[in-house]
Amino acid sequence: MKRLDAAFFQRDCLEVAPDLVGKILVHRLPDGTELRERIAETEAYRGTEDEGCHAFRGRTPRNSMLWRESGVVYIYLCYGMHHLLNVITGEPEQPQGVLLRAGEVHDGPGKLTKSLQITKALNGGSFTDGGVLWFEDDGLRPALRTAPRVGIDYAGEPWKSIAWRWIGTKQAK
DNA sequence: TTAGTGATATCC
DNA sequence: GATATCACTAAA
Numbered sequence: 001m002k003r004l005d006a007a008f009f010q011r012d013c014l015e016v017a018p019d020l021v022g023k024i025l026v027h028r029l030p031d032g033t034e035l036r037e038r039i040a041e042t043e044a045y046r047g048t049e050d051e052g053c054h055a056f057r058g059r060t061p062r063n064s065m066l067w068r069e070s071g072v073v074y075i076y077l078c079y080g081m082h083h084l085l086n087v088i089t090g091e092p093e094q095p096q097g098v099l100l101r102a103g104e105v106h107d108g109p110g111k112l113t114k115s116l117q118i119t120k121a122l123n124g125g126s127f128t129d130g131g132v133l134w135f136e137d138d139g140l141r142p143a144l145r146t147a148p149r150v151g152i153d154y155a156g157e158p159w160k161s162i163a164w165r166w167i168g169t170k171q172a173k
Numbered sequence: 174t175t176a177g178t179g180a181t182a183t184c185c
Numbered sequence: 186g187a188t189a190t191c192a193c194t195a196a197a
Contacts, residue, residue: 043192052192062181080178082193099192110193120180151192 004135006128009070013089013096014164017044020087020098020135021168022142027116028132035116036136037103043149044164045086046096051155055095066095071128075113075120082110083119087127101150101165142168 004023009016026036045053045066054063065074065088074086074097086097102108106115113119118133125131146163153160 045192054192057182060182076192077178077180079191079193080180082178084192086192101192108194149192154191 001136001138004137006071009087009089009128011089013044013046013098016089017042017098018144018166021144021166022140024136024138025100025116026134026136027118029117037105037116039100040104041102041167043099043101045099048095051159052149052152065124066097067093071126073122073125073127073133075118075123077120083113084109085113085118144168
């Protein structure tokens with residue numbers, strides 16, 4: 001099984017997001033158990049111009065991960081209950097990332113992290129340094145469809161309705 | 174449709 | 186220190 005390396009993430013988030021759909025997210029627990037789930041849905045958040053991106057309102061302690069190098073794990077707690085998992089893409093100092101919205105089994109960003117037991121403790125880690133989180137590629141290439149991003153009604157046009165969300169359909173290959 | 178939840182940012 | 190906001194979910 002091939003693990004995705006730094007080169008995979010070191011591209012524009014608009015390329016990485018669709019490529020990530022169909023890959024397998026793995027989380028190894030302290031006791032050695034490996035939880036895995038295939039990614040079914042992603043969204044791209046891109047730069048300080050994107051009004052839906054956390055980076056739009058400037059750099060803060062919470063979102064500083066966006067400015068890190070590709071492959072960095074960015075997790076934050078939303079609405080007091082839900083951990084949302086992102087991976088940083090592109091070059092350092094260029095804030096962009098991909099939100100993992102759903103797995104094949106668990107539909108919804110909060111449910112995905114809950115099922116894989118992903119919490120803030122993993123924030124600031126890396127998907128590419130051989131730690132407890134990584135992606136695997138088993139060669140599956142699901143058919144994709146696009147849609148506007150969810151939950152960013154506060155953003156103006158065109159950001160609110162731009163189709164930077166990718167959803168894998170059942171028909172694989 | 175609305176309540177719940179708590180970290181974070183922003184405003185005193 | 187206080188309040189408003191939020192890349193959500195479950196229950197109704």
